[in-house]
Amino acid sequence: MTIDSAAPKPNWFSRLAHPGNFMGWSRPVLWPLGIATALLFGLGLWFALFNSPADYQMGETVRIMYVHVPNAWLSQFVYGAMFVAALGTLVWRHPLADVAQKAAAPLGATFTALALFSGALWGRPTWGTFWEWDGRMTSTLVLLFIYLGIIALWRAFDDPLRAGRIVAVVTLVGALDIPVIKLSVDWWNTLHQPESILTASGPKMPGSILTPLFVMMAAFTLLFLLLQLVSMRTEILKRRAETLSRQAAARPA
Amino acid sequence: MITGSAETVFIVWAYAGVGLVTLALIGAVWLAARRVRRRLAALEAQGIRRRSAA
Numbered sequence: 001m002t003i004d005s006a007a008p009k010p011n012w013f014s015r016l017a018h019p020g021n022f023m024g025w026s027r028p029v030l031w032p033l034g035i036a037t038a039l040l041f042g043l044g045l046w047f048a049l050f051n052s053p054a055d056y057q058m059g060e061t062v063r064i065m066y067v068h069v070p071n072a073w074l075s076q077f078v079y080g081a082m083f084v085a086a087l088g089t090l091v092w093r094h095p096l097a098d099v100a101q102k103a104a105a106p107l108g109a110t111f112t113a114l115a116l117f118s119g120a121l122w123g124r125p126t127w128g129t130f131w132e133w134d135g136r137m138t139s140t141l142v143l144l145f146i147y148l149g150i151i152a153l154w155r156a157f158d159d160p161l162r163a164g165r166i167v168a169v170v171t172l173v174g175a176l177d178i179p180v181i182k183l184s185v186d187w188w189n190t191l192h193q194p195e196s197i198l199t200a201s202g203p204k205m206p207g208s209i210l211t212p213l214f215v216m217m218a219a220f221t222l223l224f225l226l227l228q229l230v231s232m233r234t235e236i237l238k239r240r241a242e243t244l245s246r247q248a249a250a251r252p253a
Numbered sequence: 254m255i256t257g258s259a260e261t262v263f264i265v266w267a268y269a270g271v272g273l274v275t276l277a278l279i280g281a282v283w284l285a286a287r288r289v290r291r292r293l294a295a296l297e298a299q300g301i302r303r304r305s306a307a
Contacts, residue, residue, distance in 0.1 A: 110278050
């Protein structure tokens, strides 16, 4: 038996996520993903603005939900993806894990900022205020600061491997905020409405409102996947360019 | 369909703000990708290639 045949074979995920393989399979995916995202946004906006009813309590302002909820969902989903990537960095030392983490942080920060912005604009006509220091809003603001801290940390180190490990630890610690956001409406009396989609008894909304909401959530989620793939490719190429620059600097004149 | 109401201004601001920031995010990601591709092309034009690609 040779050493090669005795070595464990990489599984499909490891092969797929190898930086070289990733650059190969991700490129042809970008255009179809972009087209699917644009189509879903077109359909979702048509539903949201022209083909959905006003709410019996909130009136027309319910339409803000179709941009607020997808961004709020992504603010937590992106952090969940970064949490898995942080485990990939620290536990499995996966070569793409820190690339995925670094690419996702600015996207997550933007979606979180948009959730806060659209939430404030929804809050003014429904609650009478743009902002209230209640559990859901404050914990979401804390999430934005965690994202910004992670982005700043990435920029503080020249060595991406060292930065990746430190950011991974901070990401794991920062994940404590996610259950706080999720459960804040149950733990504290807040202005924010309680869970109305993922409940034990099913969604508390009619289909005419759920349909545009799910289409917009799918559109924003595909947009995140598209931007994540492009950003990961950019980060891999950036590291390749930095290696080449070092190679050039070391070359005899 | 939206009917004219006092709240319309909040709906317009929400969609306009989210739309503009989302487009800016797409633009920033695209510009960063283009910048790094050009940097890599410039390095390769100088004959600097990865050892594995040599």
